[in-house]
Amino acid sequence: xxxxxxxxxxxxxxxxxxxxxxxxxxxxxxxxxxxxxxxxxxxxxxxxxxxxxxxxxxxxxxxxxxxxxxxxxxxxxxxxxxxxxxxxxxxxxxxxxxxxxxxxxxxxxxx
Amino acid sequence: xxxxxxxxxxxxxxxxxxxxxxxxxxxxxxxxxxxxxxxxxxxxxxxxxxxxxxxxxxxxxxxxxxxxxxxxxxxxxxxxxxxxxxxxxxxxxxxxxxxxxxxxxxxxxxxxxxxxx
Numbered sequence: 001x002x003x004x005x006x007x008x009x010x011x012x013x014x015x016x017x018x019x020x021x022x023x024x025x026x027x028x029x030x031x032x033x034x035x036x037x038x039x040x041x042x043x044x045x046x047x048x049x050x051x052x053x054x055x056x057x058x059x060x061x062x063x064x065x066x067x068x069x070x071x072x073x074x075x076x077x078x079x080x081x082x083x084x085x086x087x088x089x090x091x092x093x094x095x096x097x098x099x100x101x102x103x104x105x106x107x108x109x110x111x
Numbered sequence: 112x113x114x115x116x117x118x119x120x121x122x123x124x125x126x127x128x129x130x131x132x133x134x135x136x137x138x139x140x141x142x143x144x145x146x147x148x149x150x151x152x153x154x155x156x157x158x159x160x161x162x163x164x165x166x167x168x169x170x171x172x173x174x175x176x177x178x179x180x181x182x183x184x185x186x187x188x189x190x191x192x193x194x195x196x197x198x199x200x201x202x203x204x205x206x207x208x209x210x211x212x213x214x215x216x217x218x219x220x221x222x223x224x225x226x227x228x
Contacts, residue, residue: 003155032213034212034213034214036213036214036215038156038215040156045206045218045219045220045221046148046156046206046215046218047218048211048214048215048216051211051212051214051216052212052214057216087155089155089156091156091158091214091215093213097170098158098160098170098171098172098173099146099158099160099161099170099213100146100158100161100213101158102148102155102156102157102158103155104155105155105156
């Protein structure tokens with residue numbers, strides 16, 4: 001089955017805001033609020049940034065926010081900082097029996 | 112503190128078997144699903160499936176059904192991922208992860224598996 005669809009790359013200058021989209025189907029994002037986002041720096045394990053589409057775990061800066069509309073979820077990072085440069089993956093619960101599905105990942109470059 | 116500590120890197124030949132481990136601590140092991148995630152070299156995260164330690168109920172992603180086996184040993188709060196006959200295409204980093212709900216809240220550090228062709 002196909003992964004959730006994310007842009008391959010996004011970029012922004014320090015202090016700017018960027019958004020990363022994640023498009024799913026009627027089997028996942030469209031019918032569930034169970035969207036999560038993960039940040040992965042090179043050679044590191046991923047880290048949870050957003051869960052349940054818009055909730056932020058303790059310890060994650062308030063600059064990170066999530067939203068969902070229809071079959072598309074978004075991660076927005078405001079006030080970009082150099083340390084935000086990483087790969088970002090969306091993930092959704094799915095009703096196709098596999099439980100979860102990841103997006104293809106988006107590389108964020110801070111210019 | 113919740114911790115998932117995985118076994119070390121492995122280099123194996125095609126056709127060999129392998130079992131890697133994920134030692135959980137700091138929470139009630141029986142009551143949280145453990146998921147497994149593959150990351151092939153230079154690629155994204157792939158969902159492999161989950162196991163519920165309390166019952167050993169498992170669900171495999173379609174690409175992994177019949178290719179790997181998930182198991183747990185509750186007495187040592189450890190989850191396992193095993194292969195009976197490795198292929199070069201199994202090369203990658205494998206992460207175990209705790210499911211906080213329908214999301215992953217804690218990750219292991221990853222186990223690198225290399226199967227030279």
